[in-house]
Amino acid sequence: xxxxxxxxxxxxxxxxxxxxxxxxxxxxxxxxxxxxxxxxxxxxxxxxxxxxxxxxxxxxxxxxxxxxxxxxxxxxxxxxxxxxxxxxxxxxxxxxxxxxxxxxxxxxxxxxxxxxxxxxxxxxxxxxxxxxxxxxxxxxxxxxxxxxxxxxxxxxxxxxxxxxxxxxxxxxxxx
Numbered sequence: 001x002x003x004x005x006x007x008x009x010x011x012x013x014x015x016x017x018x019x020x021x022x023x024x025x026x027x028x029x030x031x032x033x034x035x036x037x038x039x040x041x042x043x044x045x046x047x048x049x050x051x052x053x054x055x056x057x058x059x060x061x062x063x064x065x066x067x068x069x070x071x072x073x074x075x076x077x078x079x080x081x082x083x084x085x086x087x088x089x090x091x092x093x094x095x096x097x098x099x100x101x102x103x104x105x106x107x108x109x110x111x112x113x114x115x116x117x118x119x120x121x122x123x124x125x126x127x128x129x130x131x132x133x134x135x136x137x138x139x140x141x142x143x144x145x146x147x148x149x150x151x152x153x154x155x156x157x158x159x160x161x162x163x164x165x166x167x168x169x170x171x172x173x174x175x
Contacts, residue, residue, distance in 0.1 A: 004057065004132040009047050012055055013040060030054035047132075058135040061128050075128060077114075083126055084112060101125040 004012075017037065020026035027034040032051050039045040049059060061075040075083070091097035094112070098105040103121050110116040123130055 002133065004134075006043075006046065006132075009052070009055070009057065009132055010041060010043065012057075013037070013047070013051075016055060017041070052132060053135065056135050057132050059130055060133055061123065062131055063128055080118070080126075080128070081112065081114070083128075084118075084122070087126060088112070 017023050017026045020029055023037045023041070024034045027037050030051070032054060036045070036048070036051060040047050040051060047055075047057075052059060061077075061080055063073040063075055088094050088097045091100055094108060095105050097103075098108045101121065103125065107116065107119070108122065111118045111122060120130070
């Protein structure tokens with residue numbers, strides 16, 4: 001499995017932009033913001049997930065970075081949460097682990113309960129790395145669930161609720 005460096009991703013993006021004709025045309029075809037493409041090409045921003053997927057790339061977690069001919073140990077999201085829970089249990093509590101690594105406890109809880117993606121500090125605290133690889137590599141684990149979905153594939157309750165609509169001067173208790 002080949003790990004791509006950011007410079008290689010930018011080079012791949014430049015080639016795709018040239019094939020499309022312009023940055024704005026590439027952005028329109030792939031459904032991303034033209035300003036995002038520009039910022040990545042200038043090196044002002046890392047390529048986000050949506051842009052990586054448009055290029056046929058995927059961010060994955062690995063427990064050891066490739067050195068020479070060494071194989072990567074890809075960590076699935078299920079394994080990531082298991083490792084995180086084990087480390088939290090060793091520390092005694094989620095608050096204790098968050099204090100130890102100076103991570104916001106509320107964010108850590110959201111990551112643990114699959115509401116948010118882990119940030120770099122949580123990944124680094126677990127001695128893991130996040131790397132870019134080609135998405136069509138057969139050694140990749142099956143597609144992961146989105147963080148906004150529950151175990152049963154339903155949208156999270158927070159996004160499932162219908163917005164309340166009220167009109168000025170009306171009351172919901174009127175008959």
